Each structure stands twice: as C-alpha cells, then as structure tokens.
Ligand SMILES: CCC/C=C/C(=O)SCCNC(=O)CCNC(=O)[C@H](O)C(C)(C)COP(=O)([O-])OP(=O)([O-])OC[C@H]1O[C@@H](n2cnc3c(N)ncnc32)[C@H](O)[C@@H]1OP(=O)([O-])[O-]
C-alpha cells in the first residue's frame with residue numbers, strides 16, 4: 351500500500367508499544383523505515399518485543415524506555431532521554447486501561463486507574479512533546495487511540511469512555527491552539543481488533559452472547575494490518591493537512607449500538623454473574 355521508505359527519517363514514540371495494537375503499529379512503522387521508540391511499565395515485555403522486531407527486520411532501529419504515563423515526572427524523564435538521540439517527530443498515545451464493571455460499584459481508585467492512564471497519561475505525553483516542538487520551532491504530530499464510545503458513551507466502561515472523550519477534546523483543542531505552530535493532532539477509534547489485553551479485560555469467558563462479528567455490519571473483526579496502515583498514513587507527511595479529526599475504523603459497528611450485543615446483555619446480569627466476572 352505504501353512505499354517502503356514512507357516513514358524513513360521519522361522518530362516515532364508509541365506508548366504501550368510492547369503489546370497488542372501498539373506492537374502491531376510499531377512493527378508497521380519499522381517496516382516503513384521509521385526509528386521506533388516504545389514505552390510501557392514492564393521493561394521485559396518491551397525488550398521481548400524489541401528483540402522480536404530486530405529478528406524479523408534486520409537493521410530495524412528500535413529503542414525501549416520504561417515509563418508509567420500516569421506519572422508526569424516519568425513522562426518528562428522519558429522525553430528528555432528520547433530527545434538526547436534526536437527530536438521526536440510523531441507521538442502515538444496508545445497506552446490505556448479498561449475493564450467492565452457496574453459504575454455504581456467502582457471505588458475512587460478504580461475510576462482513577464483508568465482516567466490517570468488514558469486521560470492524564472495522554473495529556474502529559476502531548477504536553478511534554480508539544481513543548482519541545484514549540485521551543486525548537488519544529489513541526490509535530492500526535493495520534494491518539496480512542497474508541498467509538500467517544501461518540502456514543504458505553505455502558506459498563508464509563509471511565510474509559512469518558513477518558514477517551516477527554517482525549518478527543520484535548521486533540522481538537524490543541525489542533526487549533528498548536529496548528530499555527532505546525533503541530534497537528536488526530537484521533538483514531540478502532541473497533542474490534544482482537545488483542546489479549548482488550549479481550550481479557552472486556553470480553554472474559556462466558557460474557558459473550560453471540561459471535562462478535564454479528565454486531566459488526568461488515569460481519570467480521572478488524573485485521574491489525576488494516577488499522578496499522580491508517581496509523582502509517584497519519585504519521586506520514588502525506589496526511590499533513592489533516593488535524594483535529596476523529597477517524598473511526600470499526601466496520602460500521604458504532605452505528606449499530608455501543609458495545610454490541612455483549613454489552614447490552616450485561617444490562618440484565620445479576621449480582622452472581624458480575625461477581626463471577628470480577629473474580630476472573
Ligand atoms: C470499547 C473500549 C475500547 C477500549 C479498550 C481498551 O482500553 S483495552 C485495554 C485493555 N488493557 C488494559 O487494561 C491493560 C492495563 N490494565 C491494567 O493496568 C489494570 O487492569 C488496571 C486497569 C486495573 C489498572 O491497574 P493498576 O495497577 O493501576 O491498579 P490496581 O490493580 O491496583 O487497581 C486499581 C483499582 O482498580 C480496581 N479494579 C481493578 N479491576 C477492576 C474491575 N474489574 N472492576 C472493578 N474495579 C477494578 C481495583 O480494585 C483498585 O481499586 P481499590 O480496590 O484499590 O479501591
């Protein structure tokens with residue numbers, strides 16, 4: 351779909367890039383010639399991913415940095431280290447956390463666990479990169495992964511829906527504020543793209559009422575490579591006139607109803623069913 355050197359010369363940070371979609375996006379960036387930096391809380395996971403990439407793509411340039419994006423000081427320290435080997439060109443806010451729960455049962459810490467990673471983490475990373483771009487008079491590019499509940503809301507995952515909606519508001523606010531400085535920001539809302547992380551948290555065994563494909567008008571789940579090519583496009587100079595946008599790639603799922611049949615069935619779960627899910 352793209353020239354092999356589409357992203358040559360670009361340094362790209364993918365937060366949460368050691369697993370799941372962040373890992374797939376990072377691999378695609380490397381294939382297209384980028385210098386990739388991935389961060390997350392677990393160094394062993396990041397290093398295993400980096401080793402896998404180096405074996406698959408000899409000559410690939412990849413760095414790993416541990417960082418808990420909930421902690422603004424750790425984000426600053428990561429950006430400082432990252433900039434020492436040259437400025438960043440693209441930030442991908444991908445790190446996130448989510449779980450299903452009845453909202454009235456959530457503790458304050460449970461709400462914070464999601465908001466702090468998704469909303470605060472994305473803010474800290476955007477500001478740390480944006481300030482450096484502005485001080486250096488350089489252009490910048492932020493791509494944030496949100497989800498279709500930014501449009502619809504979503505039952506039983508209210509903190510994630512609210513936090514991701516906040517990330518969209520941040521994106522649109524900064525697209526205007528930082529546009530004159532050559533910094534652009536966009537959001538992508540993926541639909542159902544299977545990853546161990548999302549499926550463990552959102553669709554534990556016993557929670558599904560019918561095949562997930564049934565809830566998607568295109569009648570299939572997304573393939574990582576389809577999503578990754580959208581992230582490649584957004585990272586490339588060819589998308590340079592796009593900013594403040596939300597691109598949904600979900601096979602039409604959101605228009606059919608938030609969360610699909612699985613989440614609708616949760617409205618009728620009893621205490622025993624919820625307790626069984628919480629213990630898993
Ligand atoms: C369509 C949507 C698209 C989005 C998809 C995705 O994002 S997929 C991405 C999917 N990938 C990921 O999510 C990967 C990252 N996930 C994680 O790091 C963890 O799953 C985390 C979200 C719990 C945060 O961990 P942490 O170490 O910061 O926190 P901790 O373990 O110390 O708990 C803090 C508080 O949360 C409470 N609590 C926890 N679970 C539940 C629950 N099921 N029920 C209720 N409460 C729950 C826990 O009891 C505690 O409160 P307490 O008892 O002290 O008052």
Ligand SMILES: NC(=O)C1=CN([C@@H]2O[C@H](COP(=O)(O)OP(=O)(O)OC[C@H]3O[C@@H](n4cnc5c(N)ncnc54)[C@H](OP(=O)(O)O)[C@@H]3O)[C@@H](O)[C@H]2O)C=CC1
Nearest residue numbers: 366369370371390391392418419444445446543545547548
């Ligand atoms: N898969 C799907 O179908 C969908 C996914 N999404 C979004 O896609 C993105 C990736 O999700 P997915 O790949 O499925 O799930 P994963 O659980 O695999 O990804 C989450 C990543 O975030 C990292 N992370 C979590 N907390 C922190 C933190 N405090 N600091 C730094 N890194 C952190 C994790 O690494 P570590 O634990 O080592 O820190 C992990 O690598 C998320 O933004 C998610 O909301 C949206 C819609 C659908």
